[in-house]
Amino acid sequence: MDLREKSGxxxxxxxxxxxxxRIQLADAGLxxxxxxxxxxxxxxxxxxxxxxxxxxxxxxxxxxxxxxxxELVRRxxxxxxxxxxxxxxxxxxxxxxxxxxxxxxxxxxxxPFTSETLRTRMGRILDKKEALKPLYRxxxxxxxxxxxxxxxxxxxxxxxxxxxxxxxIKGELLMAMKRTDEALALYEGVLELRATPWAExxxxxxxxxxxDDEAARHHLERALEAYPNYxxxxxxxxxxxxxxxxxxxxxxVERALKVAPSTQRQRHIGGLAFDNKxxxxxxxxxxxxxxxxxxxxxxxxxDYAGLAKSYAEQGKTREALAAVKNMSSHFxxxxxxxxxxxxxESQVHAKAGNAEAARIAMDKAxxxxxxxxxxxxxxxxxxxxxxxxxxxxxxTDIIRGVAEDHHEDDSVFARAQAIFAxxxxxxxxxxxxxxTRRRLIKLNNDAVSLAKAGALxxxxxxxxxxxxxxxxxxxxxxxxxxxxLMHIQENGMDVAKLALARHYLRQAEEADPxxxxxxxxxxxxxxxxxxxxx
Amino acid sequence: xxxxxxxxxxxxxxxxxxLNVWLAEARRDCQAPALxxxxxxxxxxxxxxxxxxxxxxxxxxxLRLAVEDRQLDDFLADVMAELAPPPTAIAIATDFAAAxxxxxxxxxxxxxKFVLLDALRNALRHASSRVHFTLAAESGGGIRFSVADDxxxxxxxxxxxxxxxxxxxxxxxxxxxxxxxxxxxATPSGRHGRIELANDGGAxxxxxxx
Numbered sequence: 019m020d021l022r023e024k025s026g027x028x029x030x031x032x033x034x035x036x037x038x039x040r041i042q043l044a045d046a047g048l049x050x051x052x053x054x055x056x057x058x059x060x061x062x063x064x065x066x067x068x069x070x071x072x073x074x075x076x077x078x079x080x081x082x083x084x085x086x087x088x089e090l091v092r093r094x095x096x097x098x099x100x101x102x103x104x105x106x107x108x109x110x111x112x113x114x115x116x117x118x119x120x121x122x123x124x125x126x127x128x129x130p131f132t133s134e135t136l137r138t139r140m141g142r143i144l145d146k147k148e149a150l151k152p153l154y155r156x157x158x159x160x161x162x163x164x165x166x167x168x169x170x171x172x173x174x175x176x177x178x179x180x181x182x183x184x185x186x187i188k189g190e191l192l193m194a195m196k197r198t199d200e201a202l203a204l205y206e207g208v209l210e211l212r213a214t215p216w217a218e219x220x221x222x223x224x225x226x227x228x229x230d231d232e233a234a235r236h237h238l239e240r241a242l243e244a245y246p247n248y249x250x251x252x253x254x255x256x257x258x259x260x261x262x263x264x265x266x267x268x269x270x271v272e273r274a275l276k277v278a279p280s281t282q283r284q285r286h287i288g289g290l291a292f293d294n295k296x297x298x299x300x301x302x303x304x305x306x307x308x309x310x311x312x313x314x315x316x317x318x319x320x321d322y323a324g325l326a327k328s329y330a331e332q333g334k335t336r337e338a339l340a341a342v343k344n345m346s347s348h349f350x351x352x353x354x355x356x357x358x359x360x361x362x363e364s365q366v367h368a369k370a371g372n373a374e375a376a377r378i379a380m381d382k383a384x385x386x387x388x389x390x391x392x393x394x395x396x397x398x399x400x401x402x403x404x405x406x407x408x409x410x411x412x413x414t415d416i417i418r419g420v421a422e423d424h425h426e427d428d429s430v431f432a433r434a435q436a437i438f439a440x441x442x443x444x445x446x447x448x449x450x451x452x453x454t455r456r457r458l459i460k461l462n463n464d465a466v467s468l469a470k471a472g473a474l475x476x477x478x479x480x481x482x483x484x485x486x487x488x489x490x491x492x493x494x495x496x497x498x499x500x501x502x503l504m505h506i507q508e509n510g511m512d513v514a515k516l517a518l519a520r521h522y523l524r525q526a527e528e529a530d531p532x533x534x535x536x537x538x539x540x541x542x543x544x545x546x547x548x549x550x551x552x
Numbered sequence: 553x554x555x556x557x558x559x560x561x562x563x564x565x566x567x568x569x570x571l572n573v574w575l576a577e578a579r580r581d582c583q584a585p586a587l588x589x590x591x592x593x594x595x596x597x598x599x600x601x602x603x604x605x606x607x608x609x610x611x612x613x614x615l616r617l618a619v620e621d622r623q624l625d626d627f628l629a630d631v632m633a634e635l636a637p638p639p640t641a642i643a644i645a646t647d648f649a650a651a652x653x654x655x656x657x658x659x660x661x662x663x664x665k666f667v668l669l670d671a672l673r674n675a676l677r678h679a680s681s682r683v684h685f686t687l688a689a690e691s692g693g694g695i696r697f698s699v700a701d702d703x704x705x706x707x708x709x710x711x712x713x714x715x716x717x718x719x720x721x722x723x724x725x726x727x728x729x730x731x732x733x734x735x736x737x738a739t740p741s742g743r744h745g746r747i748e749l750a751n752d753g754g755a756x757x758x759x760x761x762x
Binding site: 108109129134135179181183213214215216237240241243245246247248 | 562565566569572573602616617618619620621623626629630633655656657658662693738739740741743762
């Protein structure tokens with residue numbers, strides 16, 4: 019691998035380390051290398067250009083680390099899949115890097131290292147990136163899953179040294195496409211030849227997706243005995259337990275936190291402990307979440323909301339209000355922030371018995387909601403404030419609206435259910451949420467039946483009405499696009515309908531770019547829209 | 553969270569790393585054999601500290617391995633690179649043909665590398681003319697790393713598994729460490745790693761990973 023033509027970005031907060039590593043990089047042949055001193059600079063550089071390789075030190079100062087940075091840029095899609103990521107760690111933090119669950123670096127390098135080691139490692143990961151390039155290209159393309167799957171099979175047939183990496187990606191693709199039986203067979207096939215943690219966890223996820231929660235749970239517990247450091251196993255187990263046994267889920271996340279402290283897991287503990295009415299633990303977890311990160315890149319509104327509510331539940335009104343106020347100095351001043359602050363403030367006042375102050379704050383939150391469309395977390399916060407303030411009807415309406423708009427999102431439903439439970443309306447809430455989900459599924463099914471029976475115009479009217487109203491519901495938007503495309507297929511090209519289909523596909527992509535059905539309908543659209551089809 | 557003992561070991565190891573960097577720089581300026589020896593000693597002490605930390609954590613019940621997929625040929629190349637230049641004139645004959653066939657295996661590369669380096673350094677110390685280092689697929693599942701020399705072999709007490717006898721030998725810490733790392737490698741189906749010691753025209757050390 020000739021490194022002279024490659025471009026690199028080195029991220030390290032210590033000037034001496036930056037210059038030492040730059041010299042080593044030049045020795046190793048990588049001369050074109052930008053440097054960033056902190057997360058902000060690194061993000062700016064990544065947004066401005068594409069690099070072949072990122073070298074990032076684990077400790078980045080300001081209470082932040084390279085693992086958080088990697089998760090952030092992967093989630094925000096600032097780091098192309100073709101860019102290699104090499105984490106530099108000390109012996110004391112290598113465990114945290116090597117056990118990273120979902121967003122693992124391509125490789126990690128323990129300090130101290132020689133230029134020769136650096137060159138070898140860079141060469142290896144760049145070779146791999148090069149070999150898997152055809153696959154990455156499809157993976158980063160909206161609607162590219164089917165082609166990515168085909169690329170996996172082509173690469174597997176070529177019997178490269180990366181077969182296991184490709185199988186791993188293929189398993190994830192199959193799971194995302196909800197082809198769980200095939201995913202299960204893939205994982206079992208891998209495990210027949212060798213024991214490896216990712217395939218164990220993959221198998222458990224496939225079992226859970228098939229509805230066999232019990233087998234999945236058993237499998238994950240066994241996997242954790244063999245691989246007590248494998249964070250993905252804790253995360254999957256906690257996710258399973260959350261549905262039925264939240265105190266047990268909290269314990270699992272506590273165990274994971276002992277393996278590798280992370281903001282994400284502190285936040286998770288905070289939420290679980292709060293729901294389990296373990297308010298002291300919730301306060302501690304949320305406080306750590308907001309205090310550790312002094313860069314501000316990894317905090318969320320919900321962290322402060324959780325902290326304020328944990329204080330309020332323990333009668334610490336002054337601290338709770340301070341936490342609400344604190345949000346203003348840590349986040350951009352958006353309508354979402356104003357609404358969230360007002361909704362939390364209202365709950366704090368209500369808990370402290372200040373009904374008038376609670377009402378004023380709630381009205382403020384509701385006023386923002388009337389003006390702008392809010393994200394589900396903020397809307398649900400306002401619903402919770404309404405319950406606490408005695409306005410149950412308004413609360414129920416808000417939750418119904420959010421549930422309709424996100425009827426496939428389990429985490430939104432779990433949050434909504436928790437809010438009902440806290441308001442003492444567990445059964446009523448559960449009935450409302452079930453009914454909403456059933457209604458939405460029926461609407462989709464009815465429309466699809468109509469379309470299949472040839473009543474395409476009627477199906478289109480029905481789905482468009484729903485899609486225009488529920489703009490965050492990917493499933494409905496996808497079906498609206500599908501009905502329009504079927505109409506074109508049956509009756510010939512209609513430019514207006516094609517444009518509408520495109521509009522709904524965009525809407526679906528915005529709502530849920532990973533929706534299992536999106537790829538198929540995008541591919542259908544491309545077939546009809548291509549000049550050859552006319 | 554690590555205790556003070558672990559933190560102290562970390563600090564000592566970091567100091568040794570710094571010392572190593574200075575020694576490397578000194579060696580660039582002046583090719584004295586004494587500096588070469590000094591760097592070797594610093595490297596050995598550093599490796600022993602890693603073993604010590606691992607043994608300490610095992611005693612505390614907080615030793616958790618970081619098991620993940622590794623390309624075996626890359627891993628073996630790393631081991632050989634770290635060993636070079638060999639501390640003695642004895643040649644190491646390798647047979648890694650199985651690495652390409654097996655491809656990838658899941659294990660804690662960081663710890664296993666220390667086990668193998670220790671075994672190799674021991675073999676080089678005791679060998680009269682040659683050391684063999686091989687990898688093979690283990691029948692019934694697993695992989696087997698073997699290190700063999702043509703020296704006097706292990707003392708009988710060590711072969712008998714007498715841990716107190718092992719602790720008194722120079723390779724005692726290394727073998728205890730190797731046994732520990734092997735045993736901590738496990739699969740969900742209940743298979744565990746192990747080491748095998750034998751004398752057959754010299755000492756034979758094997759690390760079998762499940």
